[in-house]
Amino acid sequence: MNHRRTFLKQAGMLAGAFSAGSLFNQLHAASWEQAAQKISGLSPELAAADEDYWSVIQQGFTVSPAIINLNNGGVSPSPRIVQEAVERYNKLANEGPSYFMWRILDQGREPLRYKLATLAGCQPDEIAINRNATEALNTVIYGLNLKAGDEVIGTLQDYPNMIQAWRQRALRDGIVYKQLSFNFPIENDDEIVAAYEKAITPKTRILHVTHIINWVGQIMPVRKLCRMAHQHGLEVVVDGAHSFGLLDFKIPDLECDYFGTSLHKFLSAPIGSGMLWIKKEKIEKIWPLTCNDKPNSGDIRKFETLGTRSFPIEQGIGEAINFHTAIGSKRKEERIRYLKNYWADKVKDIPKVKLHTSLKADYSCAICGVSVDGMTPAQLDGALFGTYKIHTVGIVWENISCVRITPHVYTRIADLDKLVHAIEEIASGKKA
Template sequence: MIRRNFLELLGGAGLYTTLKPLMPEYLEKVSLPGTDEDYWAQIQQAYTTSPQIINLNNGGVSPSPQIVQDAVERYNKYVNEAPSYYMWRILDQGREPLRENLAKYAGCSPEEIAFNRNATEALDTVILGLPLKAGDEVVLNPYDYPNMLHAWRQREMRDGIKLKFVKFPIGTEDETKIVQAYQEQMGPQTRVVHITHVINWNGQILPTKKIADAAHKIGAEVLIDGAHSFAHLDYKIPDLGGDYFGTSLHKWLSAPIGTGMLWIKKEKISKIYPLVPNDSPKSDNIRKFENLGTRPFPLEQAIGIALRFQEAIGNVRKENRLRFLKNYWAEDAAKMPKIKINTPFNNSCALAHVSVEGKTGGEIESYLFNKFKIHTSPIQWEDLNGVRVTPHVYTTLKDLDRLKEALYQLSKA
């Protein structure tokens, strides 16, 4: 009863009703491989997904479960009763408890986490705030996210730093080859190595810790783009070996759209200038990166509800389910004529890139949507030309059966 009252106090009765089937006493018989369809049917019911389309483009942004949507609405109504009072004097007091809870989940100190709007803002804070000078070198991957490449190129243009790009066959399962590709671009002038943990184009998981260790051996710092890995894969941020980390919480955590997080090692905070200036730019207080002016407090506070939903499922169970969903459709699709999966099966989880011989990514995307109402993301980048398929925990096997049928029909066309 105490537990129920506590949940109701934090998120209303709806939170308890939604999380009840996910609590430990109800999970004892649920297998970790992620194939218990009765359990996942309850998760699916927690989302308010469109009955008109099959959304398999959860990589860019994910929907929030109903309880998170309700929390945003509840907080917004509360704030609007007297904004300057309820927003700054009441709701803002929830930021520090939220910081502590998110830090515990991420495996780090709350003094290393700042809230912002997305991974781009988090990573730009580091990219544009690092003290780099002309001739300093930064190692990148051409498959890093475009916004991050733009930021580094701006520093190249403005400050005269040098960008060096690694080369390895996208989709390779050979981690040694990937690490060597990064090492080949490292040298005495290398100051930063930028690593995308999960490549957004095809879902490939890079051996981040091995690359980071190699970078640290030559005295370079490591910036990790965790936009597609946080709350998707089971890990703690320090395990990755980086010095800086940024992510979007509106992706795999299913937090409100427009929420993100920056992590910086405590001893590195003072050297990074904030993206939005304040009166103590050289402070070692992580909160100097939160000087955004008036901000959407209801969205920020609803992160806590999304975090409870995530923790109720569990990282291992969620990762296993997402990998199972990817394999469910991709293994069959790989056997179809003209179909190619451009994602390593072992080093990936939910995201995968599929191409069809003789078709562009745009043509595949249009066919899937116009004929089958399946929403995917057309990806034409470097050597990739196809669509990215990204299921989430609410995706049903029936949805993926329809995808397989659509790909089969396209392969025969």
């Protein structure tokens, strides 16, 4: 009898942990359904402008009304259902950490891998779940068998954590790390591909490509770069921190060899979640960053010996995928691009204002850089927050100097109108 009770209790907890209140169980489910029905026949481009629909999505978030957060490129908030799942799992974990984490919550690992793989369009055994893009990509950068003299080509505009990892390999192992420099925006794929190709020598082994350049949002021609690289017998490491959960693509479509991403950016998964994808046949040769009893095995799980970490955060990823899927990848991409174009189109002809990002769909989506003549990025960022409580980020990196603006699905049109008004006033010298 006791046994039976314990079993039922455990089964109940499992159901609680993994059936997690779906989006449609939320209070505003009815309006969501109505709104979704209204746009169901519309193309993603037309649905992008349906404020009734997006106002329902906005209500799924708990963002502060005191500030306007336009730095979603740094890290994004999670919708309420994701936050609640993490809190629920955290409470459960604290009822008896080693039991509830290792024996109960960890049962969700393989279903989560399957869910991530479905979203990424790949096999579950090509996906490792980890804590962020840095961990995912450092695993590959430090795990590749490269010897002194082997060359890697990246750019000065890649993300600092990856640049530093390659530099560390150069110092430690004598590899040669070459960095190209691009003047973004560039609206010509061939120019980018040609620049990488020109730098290839017989010693080149790897191209490192950032799918969306974080500083200004330039979308890089990853598939064209991969095709070119493979013709030269090279492999390609893709930093997809800003693309996964934003652009509507499947990882194998990129034709790359390695892909690392954060899940706490556009997917809106719990803060501190990431993912590594490695093409099946390449897993074996990559050394794990942390220990494993079979470091040369072809099992992707060898990259998950992370020791004790937050299982509530990991398991919350599943709810973020539910939320994302309920909107739809292409619809989400088009809405966020629409929001970017909405404000950027309105400020681009204001005297002294300069955009640092192409507005063509092939070359940008969420992120756009902006500057005002005579102001440093820190001054513009300071004025936007000081006077208007608009949170952005000033970028000064290599040849880039601007303020980066990044909306997300919960961003309101009224907030972007305020941004436009603020830029108008600042540029005209009325406010600084």
